[in-house]
Amino acid sequence: MKTGTGGGSPDHAGGAAARSAAEVERRYALEVYPKRDITIVKGRGAEVWDDRGRRYIDCVAGIGVASVGHANPAVAEAVAEQARTLVTCPGIFYNDTRARLLEKLAAIAPGGLSRGFLCNSGAEAVEAAIKFARLTTGRTGIVSAMRGFHGRTLGALSATHKEAYRDAFRPLVPDFSFVPFNNPERLRGAVGEDTAAVLMEPVQGEGGIRPATLEFLEAARKVCDETGALLVFDEIQTGFCRTGRMFACERYGVVPDMLCLAKAIAGGVPLGAVLADDRVQVPPGKHGTTYGGNPLACAAALAAIGFMEGERFAERAEVLGARFRERFASAKPKRVRAVRQVGLMIGVELRERVRPYVEALGAAGVLTLPAGTTVIRVLPPLVITEEQIDEVVEVMVRVLE
Ligand SMILES: *Cc1c(COP(=O)(O)O)cnc(C)c1O
Numbered sequence: 001m002k003t004g005t006g007g008g009s010p011d012h013a014g015g016a017a018a019r020s021a022a023e024v025e026r027r028y029a030l031e032v033y034p035k036r037d038i039t040i041v042k043g044r045g046a047e048v049w050d051d052r053g054r055r056y057i058d059c060v061a062g063i064g065v066a067s068v069g070h071a072n073p074a075v076a077e078a079v080a081e082q083a084r085t086l087v088t089c090p091g092i093f094y095n096d097t098r099a100r101l102l103e104k105l106a107a108i109a110p111g112g113l114s115r116g117f118l119c120n121s122g123a124e125a126v127e128a129a130i131k132f133a134r135l136t137t138g139r140t141g142i143v144s145a146m147r148g149f150h151g152r153t154l155g156a157l158s159a160t161h162k163e164a165y166r167d168a169f170r171p172l173v174p175d176f177s178f179v180p181f182n183n184p185e186r187l188r189g190a191v192g193e194d195t196a197a198v199l200m201e202p203v204q205g206e207g208g209i210r211p212a213t214l215e216f217l218e219a220a221r222k223v224c225d226e227t228g229a230l231l232v233f234d235e236i237q238t239g240f241c242r243t244g245r246m247f248a249c250e251r252y253g254v255v256p257d258m259l260c261l262a263k264a265i266a267g268g269v270p271l272g273a274v275l276a277d278d279r280v281q282v283p284p285g286k287h288g289t290t291y292g293g294n295p296l297a298c299a300a301a302l303a304a305i306g307f308m309e310g311e312r313f314a315e316r317a318e319v320l321g322a323r324f325r326e327r328f329a330s331a332k333p334k335r336v337r338a339v340r341q342v343g344l345m346i347g348v349e350l351r352e353r354v355r356p357y358v359e360a361l362g363a364a365g366v367l368t369l370p371a372g373t374t375v376i377r378v379l380p381p382l383v384i385t386e387e388q389i390d391e392v393v394e395v396m397v398r399v400l401e
Helices: 021-028 073-085 096-108 122-137 154-158 163-169 184-190 214-227 295-310 313-331 355-363 386-400
Strands: 040-044 047-050 055-058 115-119 141-145 176-179 195-200 230-234 258-261 272-276 336-342 345-350 369-371 375-378
Touching (some): 096 272, 122 258, 355 386
Antiparallel strands (some): 115 272
8 A cells, every 4th residue: 555755645544543533533523422532442341441551440331231241242142143144124024033032022021011112222212102102092292200311302302301402402392291200299280181101210310310209100100090191111221120120110010001221222232122011002104213123133132131131130230239339338428419329320419510520530440421410320331340349439439539
């Protein structure tokens, strides 16, 4: 390959490799995300490495995605094998791998949630649930919770409370309303004959790791039953053992009519799902997605879910989450106002803005996420070891002291 002077070297001849990924992304990506100045190039288990060879304990985990760990061998093997067999197969045909996944999801789902629709992301799962609720009930109203987060597409965004996410995109979809989270009285007042669905997270993630009260979820179930509305739980973040149960609603014993899933479902391969009970009726031809339920993602999900079961992930999350809370509580770093923890879904609320501390934790080798302005969100892969949990606690205590 020609290098050096005369005509300059073309971009495809190593130009990108010579510059850092950060420089190239800054030049060629739309600035959709507020960026952190770390270029991650490799992962294994609960750890990732940057382009300078620095190691981090990854309590971002792809935003609660990498539960089975980075570069999980079972998922890698399943994806490679499926890639050699059949990558794509649209929903108009049947497929063996998809059939196995749908059967698996029905087997692990609570209650009678025995039918699934497969898509490619969390927001798409929420969109589908909204459309299925409108189709089933012939009504339009969607009631969701303040501080709730359901995704960035226009329907999911219409159910998402945060004004900063909404304000540039009006008009949003009509007939969406909000009630204060954990206020059963206001919920009962908001749900009526026009309500197609009540949509909420059993533990709010992005909203600051806030668990619903049992009273609130029971009121939601009851008012839906009384009015004919459908109850939809968004377990995109809480699902797949994150909270110490396969699904967070099992902690409450409240079964929804639809369950929205994504994030950890397929070991990091994009996949979303809606699981529905028999009340939900969808006539053929009213909804669809080209990639949804593709064999590649389904094979990854089967491997990931099998791994979670084999490694007893629910128990693991429960035990390791308690270990984090106890060790952290006994150190009581002074900037911390409160710790909210359900399994390995952990929110550390500070008395001040968290941004600088999230940066400082990164510099100290622990990647975390903000949830709102004052909460540090800790979502480690569920394969994280006791030693790694202790290291996370030790670093956090030091940085937050
Ligand atoms: C991440 C998330 C979504 C959106 O999922 P995407 O895959 O980013 O579209 C929706 N709801 C909850 C609770 C989430 O955590």
